[in-house]
Amino acid sequence: MxxxxxxxxxxxxxxxxxxxxxxxxxxxPAASAALPTPVSGATARSYLATLPVRTENRTGYSRDLFPHWITISGTCNTRETVLKRDGSNVVTDSACYATSGSWYSPYDGATWTAASDIDIDHLVPLAEAWDSGAGSWTTSRRQAFANDLTRPQLLAVTDHVNQAKGDQDPATWMPSRTSYHCIYVRAWVQVKYYYGLSVDSAEKSALTNHLSGC
CATH class of the missing domain: 1.20.5 (Single alpha-helices involved in coiled-coils or other helix-helix interfaces)
Structure with a gap:
């Protein structure tokens, strides 16, 4: 029995x-598995407190002033490197183009099996960086920012979601998945702090509100 x-x-x-x-x-999938782990909420709050608050200025901006994508290794450029890093079972050809695999977008929770459905998002957009101080940088520093694989700045996401985000900051755009908000704002503040960028008043207010729950 x-x-x-x-x-x-x-x-x-x-x-x-x-x-x-x-x-x-x-x-x-683990939503934050691919993005380099951002600083803690406490550290992000301390960083945010030191960021200068300034009015944004887009005078003279051009996306071409931020050279990307650059060669990272062999035939792989930055986009292809992030696709391999962020995807599952990614297969590439001799030119490093992703021929198969799957990609989970932590912004909206969608999974895609075609690389053409994926954009590599600059978490802090290039135009936002320009507005916040990158206009005074050298071209080499702007290139480093646009291809930064060390900080939590580049992430494979659904293409139309990235396009809807555009150059908006957290005062006007956040990922639809609320469970990703803490990771997103921690990463945002870390990138801005590392590169010595400013925030505007509405942006700082939004970041402060979101970080209060991290």
């Missing part, structure tokens, strides 16, 4: 495992 109940319990557990797996819960 004990063996019967043991077999029955085992069967029930296996059935439940099958249901969970079929629901895709065992394969749920």
């Amino acid at each position: 004990a063996k019967f109940y043991a077999r029955r319990r085992c069967g029930i557990l296996l059935a439940l495992a099958g249901l969970v797996a079929s629901a895709g819960l065992f394969n749920a």
Whole structure:
């Protein structure tokens, strides 16, 4: 009788495992796995307190002033490097073009199997950086910013979501997945702090509000 109940319990557990797996819960992606881990909420709050508050100025801006994408290794440029870093089971050809794989976009929770559906987002947009002080940088520093794989600045996301974000800061745009907001603002502040960029008053207010819950 004990063996019967043991077999029955085992069967029930296996059935439940099958249901969970079929629901895709065992394969749920970790939203922040690919992005370099940003600083903690406490550190981000301390960084934000030191950022100068200034009115933005876009005079003279051109995306071409931020050279990208650059060669990172062999035939792989920055975009292709991030696609490989952020994707699952990514296969590339001799030119480093992603021919297959899957990509999970932490902004909206969508998964894509074609690289053409993915944009590489500059978490702090190039135009926003220009507005915040990058207009006075050298071209080499702007290139480093536009291709930064060390800070949490580049991320593979759904293309139309990235296009909807455009050059907006957290005062007017945040990812639709609220569970990603803390990661997003921590990364935003870290990048701005590292590069010595300013914030405007509405941006600082939004960042302060979001970071209060991190």
